[in-house]
Amino acid sequence: MQESGDTITIGDVKVAPGEIKHIKLKISESFFTSPIVMPVSVINGLGDGPRLLLSAATHGDEVNGVGIVRELIYSINHTNFNGMLICVPVMNITGFLNHTRYLPDGRDLNRNFPGRADGNPAQRIAHTIFTEVVSKCDFALDFHTAGDGRANMIQVRADMRDSNVKRIAKAFGSEIIIDSEGLPGTLRRSAAQSGIPTITIEAGEPHKFERKVVKQCLQGIMNVIYELGMMKGTICEPRFQVVVKKTEWVRADRGGILEMKTYPRSLEKEGNELCVITNPFGVEVGIVRAPFTGMVVGVTTRPVASPGSPICHMVKIDKTLYKVEQAIRKKAEEVEKVHGLTELLQEIKSEDDIAEIELQLQKVAAMLIAEREEAEKEAKKKEMNKVETQKLAEEKMDKESKPEKESKKVAEEKMDKESKPEKESKKVAEE
Ligand SMILES: [Zn+2]
Structure with a gap:
């Protein structure tokens, strides 16, 4: 573990203990040869501790993370802070400006880490980000949302074989953790291979700031900060936490217009209706049912389907089903008791x-x-x-x-x- 007693240098900017600096790191050049810069905020505590990277919008249209990291930069009370926060609210600058997942050359930045100094444009950008920022950190949280036309419940993706990855994945406090190594070229996998425990957080829909998601993820970051001893505080536990290895997309067998009967974070029993498919005259042509009992971690937000279109992303819940059901019921009862919201809940x-x-x-x-x-x-x-x-x-x-x-x-x-x-x-x- 690196200690923050020493100064960190990003680009040509030095940040000493106790300092906060907002850095414009050059990552590429425009057609006009002017620099394309990426914002990096460093919050350097006075006490020794790890360097935690918070990154977002590696896919330029996945903006919930931008809201999360940005809000953390201006809201965190860094008095008595141990270690360092390195915050990158927007990784893919051009994608963010153009409301797209991709870089201008059509490549996916999150498939090109750790990059190459003499490679294609995507590899060069990835290389600069990796050498100047990622490689200088001890832990990383990379924020994403569902892809275009989909919505995800908050879920962590982590390679749970690594005990340090497992530690931050569990501490973040999502109800579902999907245990996977990650695709080649992702920031998560490349950083983990370089000895920097990293998790991905999938949260909400692209193209929007969802207040509820931002709020919950800020709590997740604080949980990790507490877990790593960077600040004193109590970790906020989720209703339940299930680690799964396999996920499954439930698909439509008919073409038609979709009437969704489920939503992200819904627990569905085997055989439950997830979606009704109708033709344009409103006549029912098919029903998509849950193939097993599990939780809906993502859904399509598109109203139209063809045979084979993905409708629901589900994870199986079997051994922990009773525990999950009890936790959901308990939470509902608590809410009802505290707020008397029976009618609203219905x-x-x-x-x-x-x-x-x-x-x-x-x-x-x-x-x-x-x-x-x-x-x-x-x-x-x-x-x-x-x-x-x-x-x-x-x-x-x-x-x-x-x-x-x-x-x-x-x-x-x-x-x-x-x-x-x-x-x-x-x-x-x-x-
Ligand atoms: Zn993404």
């Missing part, structure tokens, strides 16, 4: 419904807070008026009773004068 059919309900609750909460603030302001005003009136009344009373007080004072002074010689003599006696 309305939930999809992740979108949950987001919608959350939004409604946020609005209600904002309204209640505004009402409370208004009431407090009003009460304060009343209190001030009361004090003012009381003060005026007292002043009035004071004025009226002054002559009496004056005479009392004079009388007291007189008495004082008369008794002074006695007091004086007492003082002398004491000394």
Whole structure:
């Protein structure tokens, strides 16, 4: 493990312990020979600890990770921070600008790591990123989403044979961990082969910032930060955690228009309806059913299918089924107990419904807070008026009773004068 007591250099920028620097690292050149730069933010703690890389948008259209890493950069409290965070919110700059997964030459950056200094454009970019950033880190979290036309529940992909990979994969806290080595050329596999334990987080849909996903992944990052001892804090455990090796795409056997009956993160029993396929006149032509009991980790978001189109990405849950069911039930009961949301819960059919309900609750909460603030302001005003009136009344009373007080004072002074010689003599006696 490298220690952060020393300074890290990325490009030609040095970042000393206790410093935060935002670096523009040149990774390529435009047709106009101007540099194409990649943003790298380094948050260097004062204490010794590992260097943790947080990277996103290696596929330029998978932007949830951009929201996650960006938010972490400006929200993390780095006082008493051990080690270093190296944050790259956008790896594939041109893909991000053009809303596409690929580089301008049509290549996939995440199939070209660790790259080559004298290779094709994708290999050269990958090489710069790998040598200047990735190879200088001790651990890495690489954020992705589902591909175009699909949505994923939050899931970790990790090579669980490596104990350090396993450690951060479990700590991140997703309910599903898919145990795999990763495809050749991916950042995850290349970094792991170079001795940098790395996991991929698949979260949500491409082309959008999903608030709920961003929030959950930020908690996941904090979990890893706590696990690695970079900050003190308690890891937030998931409802359950299942490690699977195999996943399966359930496919349509008919062409038609899709009416989805399931959603990411739904537990489906064998034989459950996942999707109804109709023709353009609304006549049912087929039903896609769950081939086994398991969790839906991804779904298509396209409304049209041909025979063979992937509909649902599922993982089998057998041995842990009872545990998973219990955990889901317990969580639902907790929510119901805390918020009394029985009716609202019955309305939930999809992740979108949950987001919608959350939004409604946020609005209600904002309204209640505004009402409370208004009431407090009003009460304060009343209190001030009361004090003012009381003060005026007292002043009035004071004025009226002054002559009496004056005479009392004079009388007291007189008495004082008369008794002074006695007091004086007492003082002398004491000394
Ligand atoms: Zn991706």
